[in-house]
Amino acid sequence: MTLTATTAHLVPVAPSSGALRPLGLDEVRITGGFWHRRQEVNGTNTLDHIEGWLEREGWLGNFDLAAAGTLPAGRRGREFSDSEVYKYLEAVAWELGRLGALTDPHASERASALEARFHAIVARVAAAQEPDGYLNTRFGRPGQGARWSDLEWGHELYCLGHLFQAAVARHRTRPGADDGLVDVARRAADLVCEVFGDGGIERICGHAEVEVGLAELGRALGEPRYLTQAALFVERHGRGTLADIEWGRSYYQDDISVRDATALRGHSVRANYLAAGAADVAIETGDDELLDALARQWDATVERRTYVTGGQGSHHQDEAFGDDWELPADRAYSETCAGVASVMFSWRLLLATGDAKYADLVERTLFNVVETSPAADGRAFYYANTLHQRVPGAAADPDAVSPRAHSSLRAPWFDVSCCPPNTARTFASLAGYLATADASGVQLHQYAPARIRTTLDDGHEVALAVSTDYPADGIVRVEVLASGGDAPWTLSLRVPAWAAGASLSVRPAGGGGVETRAAAPGTAAVERAFAAGDVVELSLPVAPRFTAPDPRVDAVRGCLVVERGPEVFALETVDLVGTPLEGADFADLHVDATAPPRDLPDGGVAAAIVDRRTGARTEAPLVPYHAWAERGPSQMRVWVPVAERLPLGE
């Protein structure tokens, strides 16, 4: 395979081929609305919060100890704590890219301060790197485990995968920066190729991630060896080179080859990272058989092993997928990082194929998993995202590391604290997931107020302004600001699968007839010799709706969920205070399915809730699932039983 370095655009993923070319942060800027608010909180509170905890918990200090040669004494944190520093660096790199595209006068001030922090941390990381490129604070020194001696649980390659992704973000958002992170990554990647290449250790890391990191580093730096190494790691899965464990080798996807698997399985973060890396390998090597296998696995996983929120992972014990249809609401693990990883996997298949279903899942997962993790203020997180809270969760100590992944309100930090930096890097790079281009024109996949400017294949520049109050409102207005040239091109807008009844209208700049037509779920395209001032408007019906589960999902049989646009809603007991249902047994509350849910004047949503025992009834406000647990301890459920008597039931 050959690769040429692609530094032109600020994209998280830059495949050298595929149906769609992603537009980068230099081409897409989110200017307001739902995601802009999250990006602002993420870029300020969350990044500050993460760096504070990394310092406080000594996970940054571990690098200083390594540089001072005093490890293992004083090392703190779990075996994978280095990776949180790298994820944080990646988040900061994307945030710098995002700020660089903003016109806000404060943006450059914030960027300067962040840039200095970035430099300071990279210097500490770089100082810990061994002369041969090895970098890990937990292994390889006297008194520590030998390098690569615990591939099952050591996470050394996993940590490096995140280092590579951080370096990619840095390389793309500040090409030629003098901090040295890219060189650190290059030296580490060279060592990985030497140690694990042909003739080297023919094994894999127990936690996939190095594959996707190596593949993208190879793309970014134009280094085919890294991609070759990624391909080796992908192909070695399923050969049983890792030890069998209580949960089976499926836990780390070492039971079946990536090519032969029929669905994602085992640890849900590992599974998605591996699938994303395998997709990168398939795309760069033109391996359609592998890509098809991954697409089939995606289909089966989304149909049978994915929660209504897009969440993945049913088991607490092994943080793993369950069997087909095993999707309990109250023991939903739905790990935040599995949501992040699922977005990575789906995005790659979207770029490869152009199929809107992948963007549908990205949207569902962003709104209902990735956005659910952080509190509104970005300083507390859910590690796992249950869909049913039977007993009000306890407030987490804001000043302590939470040992528990569940049963509390959002917590500031965890013993295993991957969710804060993982959501942070996703939000900071979010503009990179909004739009793509291909030979025919521009495609919009996610909706947010945005400015888009790119050059099409035929060389003419296109500029668009997206205005919308989505997801509160279903109108997405795309104004053509510039369309350099007279040649027709195509503007495509995704119509989500839930949006039956959508319509699309075109309002030419010069006045004249407004064309309106139905837009079926999938993609709605307008081909036209666009002129500045032309407006394309997509109208998505976002009235609240009931959704029934697949009848094969046992755990929520006889229940309905309320959705509105891309958002899943939840019934939370704090909203029952002052209603006839205040103090009712939460287990007795059912929804009256004969009364459709409706919008409330204040922008909320309500459904008719009934106490099965007393018959008491109220129209209860529901809360977007991502916003639940913001008002203190509460009971909550996403799937609500339908009020009706079952045959032979009580």
Added chain:
Amino acid sequence: MTLTATTAHLVPVAPSSGALRPLGLDEVRITGGFWHRRQEVNGTNTLDHIEGWLEREGWLGNFDLAAAGTLPAGRRGREFSDSEVYKYLEAVAWELGRLGALTDPHASERASALEARFHAIVARVAAAQEPDGYLNTRFGRPGQGARWSDLEWGHELYCLGHLFQAAVARHRTRPGADDGLVDVARRAADLVCEVFGDGGIERICGHAEVEVGLAELGRALGEPRYLTQAALFVERHGRGTLADIEWGRSYYQDDISVRDATALRGHSVRANYLAAGAADVAIETGDDELLDALARQWDATVERRTYVTGGQGSHHQDEAFGDDWELPADRAYSETCAGVASVMFSWRLLLATGDAKYADLVERTLFNVVETSPAADGRAFYYANTLHQRVPGAAADPDAVSPRAHSSLRAPWFDVSCCPPNTARTFASLAGYLATADASGVQLHQYAPARIRTTLDDGHEVALAVSTDYPADGIVRVEVLASGGDAPWTLSLRVPAWAAGASLSVRPAGGGGVETRAAAPGTAAVERAFAAGDVVELSLPVAPRFTAPDPRVDAVRGCLVVERGPEVFALETVDLVGTPLEGADFADLHVDATAPPRDLPDGGVAAAIVDRRTGARTEAPLVPYHAWAERGPSQMRVWVPVAERLPLGE
């Protein structure tokens, strides 16, 4: 408190007061039928199997290493492996008691051989005891953790609790035997009292069991200090003397005092062992407040946290109870040992109160949890008992230790192998759970062909013969063989809660009118000056029936289970071979609730099963849940969805 040694009867539990006095293995002999078959397999295959594996895995050998002074080198097994040896000794002691009561000429041969094996093992255990009474192969030597240094996970006191129960069984079934086990236990118990008594270490063991062991040893040996120590351990729960852990201190019941808890919680085996020990303490100290608290916890636990099988424990991760109504079928943990422990707890409350509901749960749990664990041949076991097998389980290697508690067919042995000896001790002592006496007469709680002979409080002897084909048939015939004296007394028979429509008839020996009357669930009593030859016959309706779940259990909403008498039935795909449903997607199969399940001519049960997609239909044989997975890999479910469309469904 004062205690006098009670060696008179061969009972597992000998409370000094209470509503009912348990009849021992010297008073009740199971002579045939369902449980006799299990007891025979248990007394031969299972005991051989267990001893073989204890030897092979080195868990017995650990005691030899301890005696030789070479530990920790060569020690094998987990930190609690000593306890499996003690549970095995307890099982053998009860089996010797059982064989002693049999008239079978082979019984005494088998008893002699078992007795020799028992002696040999006790000698090895005794040789490992330290001069001060300490006994554990994992702690206390140079190179090992210090004694009592890891109360959270070390299981030292837990192991001793099982030693004490073994000694009780030995003391009661072979009083004065010269093997020395009772002395070993006494020395260890004395040390526990010294170390953990007033002024000693004021903490508890992370795995309850020493409480119930000390209490019974105190009863058996007439040693009030042991009961005092048991009471101290019980009262120390909930004081947070154990470390907080990821799952919270509720895991080992150190979050709330036994007195203040409202339901069993945390690790389900620990919770039930503790509750059983606390019941013993409450009874011996006359602490009605504590006993009432336990009875309330039992009610809440059975209503809200117990599977239809009697199984307890919803979580794999921490082997723990879930929240109220959190009872997923497919991730049912329902650990075999929780079933054993639940029988222990219920039995104590039955003796204390005489309430038939406790015997109902004992029956449900014996048939559907304890009996489910062992294979028909008694050489393979389920550690956990799922109620829904979505993917056919793999056959376990008959020659290897299984690392997995689930997702396979029954396995011969586990890394944590408590279920084989725990079921073995229960089956061997099962005659001790059939009947009781009180001032008014005799009570039958469980039904099996049996001979019962006891002396009532007024001094006259009573002998009964029970004949029944229960649970295949619902007729239980009790013939009075002897009733020494003319005074009237009462024969009581439990009418299970499921047996609506039961009737009781009395057929006097001398002929004459047969009285028949309805027998409502609870207890049916006949007071009479019984004469030899009188027959009391209980007729329990055992036609197969649908049972609906509590509407608050989300995981099985819209499903039904088929039960027949005390047995829960399961739909297993091996039974669909050759029917129109062979090869159907198991997730699509529903039950037609409008067609009642029915008995098959061969003694089986069938229900109308429908393929939701194709409409294909068959009357499928169902298998008693305890007998599932005996015919190779299969899918299975206990709760079957009802065939009907839900509003807005699909």
